[in-house]
Structure formats: C-alpha cells, structure tokens
Amino acid sequence: MNKILRGVIKYRQTIREDLVKQFEEIKNNPQPTSVMFTCMDSRMLPTRFTQSRVGDMFVVRNAGNMIPEAPTYGTSSEVSVTTEPAALELAVKRGGIRHVVVCGHSDCKAINTLYRLHQCPKEFDPSSPMDNWVRRSGYSSIKRLNERIHRGPSIMKFDSEVAPSQSFEAIIDPMDKLSAEDKLSQVNIFQQTDNPVFICFQINVLQQLVNICSHQILQEHLESGRLHIHGMWFDVYTGDDYLFSKDKKRFVVIDEKTVDKHLSELNARCPLPEDQDGPVAFAKAK
Numbered sequence: 001m002n003k004i005l006r007g008v009i010k011y012r013q014t015i016r017e018d019l020v021k022q023f024e025e026i027k028n029n030p031q032p033t034s035v036m037f038t039c040m041d042s043r044m045l046p047t048r049f050t051q052s053r054v055g056d057m058f059v060v061r062n063a064g065n066m067i068p069e070a071p072t073y074g075t076s077s078e079v080s081v082t083t084e085p086a087a088l089e090l091a092v093k094r095g096g097i098r099h100v101v102v103c104g105h106s107d108c109k110a111i112n113t114l115y116r117l118h119q120c121p122k123e124f125d126p127s128s129p130m131d132n133w134v135r136r137s138g139y140s141s142i143k144r145l146n147e148r149i150h151r152g153p154s155i156m157k158f159d160s161e162v163a164p165s166q167s168f169e170a171i172i173d174p175m176d177k178l179s180a181e182d183k184l185s186q187v188n189i190f191q192q193t194d195n196p197v198f199i200c201f202q203i204n205v206l207q208q209l210v211n212i213c214s215h216q217i218l219q220e221h222l223e224s225g226r227l228h229i230h231g232m233w234f235d236v237y238t239g240d241d242y243l244f245s246k247d248k249k250r251f252v253v254i255d256e257k258t259v260d261k262h263l264s265e266l267n268a269r270c271p272l273p274e275d276q277d278g279p280v281a282f283a284k285a286k
C-alpha cells in the first residue's frame, strides 16, 4: 500500500488538475468509442499504450483476456452471469459503442496456465478458481490449438454462426515468411518461435473474437455493420502493439510504417465515421 499511497500524492501534485479539466469537458456528453478486453497483467497499461484520454475507452480486464462464449454462459435453467457479456451489453447496446477490441499479450500467465493444464490435465485443481476459469473460458482456444498442431501451418477459419459477416481466416504459422511484396510488416512476433504456447497466445485472441460473436444480443449490431470487433496483441518485451489484419490474415505491428495501411483497411471495413453515426446518433436511431 505504501506505493499506492505515495502514488496518490504524486498524482495529486502532477496530473490531477489536468484530469479534472478532462472530467469537466466530458461531464455532460461522454462519448467513448471503444471497449477493450484485456488481461489483468500488471504490465498491460492499455490507456497508456493507446494514449487514450478520459472518456475515450471502456476497459474490461480479466485473467487471459477471455470472453466466455454464449453456450458456456448459461442455460434457461441455470444462468451463470459473468462480467464480460454484461460489459458487452452495457457498452454496445446501451452505450452505442461501435468497436470492441480484444488485446492479448506475450508471457501471459493465464495462457501459460491454460497450456499447462492442457499438457498435464492431472494438474487441474478443482478447488482453484483460476484453473476453472482458464479451462472453461479457454476450452475453445485449446480446441483450436489442437487443430492447428494436428493440421500444421495452414489457413484456419474462424467462423461465426450467429454473425456470419464476422467470420475470418488466419494464417497461424510462426515460421512462415511474409510474401516478398509484403513490406507492411517487417516484424512479426509470432515468427520468432514455433513454440505452441506462442501459437496459443495468438489463437486465444482470435477465438475471443468468435466468442463475442456468439452472443445473440450483438447479432443485429454486427450484421448491420454498426459494430466491429478487432484483435490486438501487445509484446511486453518490446512494447510493440499488433493489430490483426483480416486482409493479411495475420497480426501486423502498428508503427509509423504500417499505420496508414491499417487505417485504410479499417476505413474499408468500418465505413461509418465515428462522429457521423456514433453513440448519440445510434441511440436516437434505436
């Protein structure tokens, strides 16, 4: 607590005044444009690595940035409420948010646990909330990891039954070289190793995009093109952010050289400008 209390004093002496001004500016009209699901890991500082300001973004954090898919969420006789679908409903249906981002990261302890339990099922501890969380929420990711290992490096399909327009393909092949004409991404973290855990990191983020689409409450928003779901990845060793490119079918670093290509792909996929049909306009339309 010493660090926290001393931090509060430093905050009061430095950024507090500016933050209060920002609170005042958005007091009557906060218009966040995205919700980010990311890991609770202490190295993950999403508002810093996106330089978000007050009111820009909702953030939901848990172990392993997982969003339970609808079939595991509950049944008519037994509803198991978790934060993640509730946060989606709050942000998208009530807040008019048009961009949902799932951001994973390297050296994720939750994914390491998921992978360890997959390798050694006997280590599963029924009394461990963490073991239960990663096994239940990461079940689909492990299924896809097995598929990838069994089939080898090839295009994987991530299909959504509830929102077919959101289906996409991914090349999950860390050892593959980018095509010669592809100057877009000089670096791809997933090329560094063929370690299955690295593949698992990647698959887990992409599987969460499918899990989000499994929730019926979002179907109309997704199929009408008002809501878009994105996969991001943060490398805690280099500080680089990656965005999954549906055109390239892989994660591509976001830097000064690639950002325009990312933006043009997003503009083509998400044609409505933020300020043209944002939360206010959408709320009125509903």
Ligand SMILES: [Zn+2]
Pocket (backbone or CB within 6 Å): 039, 040, 041, 063, 064, 065, 105, 107, 108, 109, 110, 111
């Ligand atoms: Zn993590």
